Amino acid sequence: MTVALKGEDVAKKLGEVFPGAVVASDKVAIVVDSQSLYKVAEYLKNTAGFEFDYLANLAAVDYVDYFEVVYHLTSLKNNHSLVLKTRCYGREKLIVPSVYSLWRTADYQEREAFDLMGITFTGHPNLKRLFLWEGFEGHPLRRDYL
Amino acid sequence: MAIKTEPFILNMGPQHPSTHGVFRMRVTLDGEVIVGLEPIIGYLHRGIEKLAEGRTYIQNMPFTDRLDYVTSMTNNLAYAMAVEKLAGIKVPERAEYFRVVIAEMMRISSHLMGVGFFLNDLGAMMTPVLYMWREREKVVDLFEMLCGQRLTYNYMRFGGVSQDVPEEFWPALKRFVAEMPKFIDEYEQLLSLNEILLARTKGVGILPSDMAVNIGASGPVLRASGVKWDLRRADPYSIYDRFDFDVPVGSVGDCYDRYMVKIEEMRQSVRILEQAIAQFPAKGELCANVPLLLRPPVGEVYGRIEAPKGELGFYLVSDNSIAPYRFHVRTPELINLTALREMTIGWKVADLIIIFGSIDICMGEIDR
Numbered sequence: 001m002t003v004a005l006k007g008e009d010v011a012k013k014l015g016e017v018f019p020g021a022v023v024a025s026d027k028v029a030i031v032v033d034s035q036s037l038y039k040v041a042e043y044l045k046n047t048a049g050f051e052f053d054y055l056a057n058l059a060a061v062d063y064v065d066y067f068e069v070v071y072h073l074t075s076l077k078n079n080h081s082l083v084l085k086t087r088c089y090g091r092e093k094l095i096v097p098s099v100y101s102l103w104r105t106a107d108y109q110e111r112e113a114f115d116l117m118g119i120t121f122t123g124h125p126n127l128k129r130l131f132l133w134e135g136f137e138g139h140p141l142r143r144d145y146l
Numbered sequence: 147m148a149i150k151t152e153p154f155i156l157n158m159g160p161q162h163p164s165t166h167g168v169f170r171m172r173v174t175l176d177g178e179v180i181v182g183l184e185p186i187i188g189y190l191h192r193g194i195e196k197l198a199e200g201r202t203y204i205q206n207m208p209f210t211d212r213l214d215y216v217t218s219m220t221n222n223l224a225y226a227m228a229v230e231k232l233a234g235i236k237v238p239e240r241a242e243y244f245r246v247v248i249a250e251m252m253r254i255s256s257h258l259m260g261v262g263f264f265l266n267d268l269g270a271m272m273t274p275v276l277y278m279w280r281e282r283e284k285v286v287d288l289f290e291m292l293c294g295q296r297l298t299y300n301y302m303r304f305g306g307v308s309q310d311v312p313e314e315f316w317p318a319l320k321r322f323v324a325e326m327p328k329f330i331d332e333y334e335q336l337l338s339l340n341e342i343l344l345a346r347t348k349g350v351g352i353l354p355s356d357m358a359v360n361i362g363a364s365g366p367v368l369r370a371s372g373v374k375w376d377l378r379r380a381d382p383y384s385i386y387d388r389f390d391f392d393v394p395v396g397s398v399g400d401c402y403d404r405y406m407v408k409i410e411e412m413r414q415s416v417r418i419l420e421q422a423i424a425q426f427p428a429k430g431e432l433c434a435n436v437p438l439l440l441r442p443p444v445g446e447v448y449g450r451i452e453a454p455k456g457e458l459g460f461y462l463v464s465d466n467s468i469a470p471y472r473f474h475v476r477t478p479e480l481i482n483l484t485a486l487r488e489m490t491i492g493w494k495v496a497d498l499i500i501i502f503g504s505i506d507i508c509m510g511e512i513d514r
Contacts, residue, residue: 076373
């Protein structure tokens with residue numbers, strides 16, 4: 001069985017290494033500050049005991065007050081999983097660091113989130129619309145797009 | 147005197163017989179050798195994720211049929227299981243057996259299509275496909291007995307399955323399971339040591355195991371690269387822990403390994419089917435009692451299963467209303483394509499078609 005790591009436990013460990021990076025945590029997920037997302041992701045990928053070598057899923061959600069980017073991480077080696085989240089506030093200029101250089105899986109999925117939600121992933125080498133055409137106006141998966 | 151040359155840009159697709167749908171690749175060529183490739187997708191984008199936010203949970207079930215339309219049943223299953231996890235619904239045992247039987251039949255059917263069209267891309271025009279179609283037809287006939295449909299089944303329900311099978315289903319299924327190993331032997335006899343197939347697929351389009359994990363490949367593409375990761379074993383869902391089966395893996399991750407893994411997986415699926423039929427409960431409920439207008443509690447879930455083509459996940463967010471707040475599908479085929487560029491660079495145009503075919507894709511799922 002894949003063991004789902006408890007968000008609180010991981011948050012405690014991360015708090016020692018990156019003070020202030022984790023802004024919230026519950027049973028399933030941890031939420032990190034978007035500024036420190038890349039550092040935390042890199043740590044989770046390369047540290048013994050975590051070794052999240054597989055990014056299963058990346059999705060963005062529009063909660064109106066803020067946008068949330070959700071990373072479902074899995075470690076094939078240790079067979080455990082974790083939900084990592086980050087938030088960005090406002091409706092314009094949403095910036096999240098790209099994890100492309102850690103997990104290539106993010107290639108299409110970040111482009112998808114850029115296309116349909118309008119989140120900019122800094123550091124992505126080819127951030128273009130994925131499904132819709134160049135010049136399309138708006139981001140259809142936002143709650144205010146009707 | 148050197149002749150001045152420049153790279154040639156070839157637009158392959160969107161309408162091209164080898165792209166299995168509407169997929170476009172912008173290929174940069176040096177003579178016949180590929181030096182650059184950019185996939186351009188979205189020609190079949192229907193906005194299923196947006197549409198789903200305006201419909202009730204059960205109304206979204208038919209949408210999942212239309213993701214990868216050759217594996218409709220497993221798409222139904224993945225969605226139903228994600229919603230069950232979100233709402234805390236328990237599935238009766240008999241329904242679980244139904245689900246396993248159906249999922250494995252779907253896997254055989256999907257791999258038959260995958261292998262058949264892979265050979266089609268290789269140049270064996272239509273003959274292998276007709277052999278594969280012979281058996282796929284039997285699976286489709288069985289599904290037609292189940293739900294009256296041949297392509298988009300809409301059979302699963304939250305908490306079980308929609309209806310019981312007619313009497314004639316069981317003898318037909320048993321016959322199919324008994325005959326299938328011989329048919330797989332027949333394919334192998336015709337294909338696996340075929341000189342043309344070996345020459346054109348061995349060592350072609352290698353995906354190394356570390357890259358396969360890094361790009362998030364899953365299913366036969368990941369296993370062909372030598373990574374033993376199958377969610378039915380690694381994270382057993384439903385009742386898969388009750389069956390005895392092996393997880394076939396490849397050694398180098400070339401097109402031949404991807405072909406061979408699919409053939410072996412069909413054999414393992416037959417093994418699971420045999421065991422599931424032997425253990426099948428004669429009586430029992432088919433579906434838990436679930437309200438038609440389901441309102442799952444506030445929360446979110448990521449439910450994933452091992453679909454024929456890899457990890458199919460549904461990320462659902464509920465705000466306790468009758469429609470999902472967010473409906474995201476993690477499709478294996480889109481992500482398996484991530485390394486297409488690296489796999490094809492240095493090969494010829496004719497190899498590109500084989501490499502692309504060996505990944506086994508269906509545009510309905512990539513574009514959503």
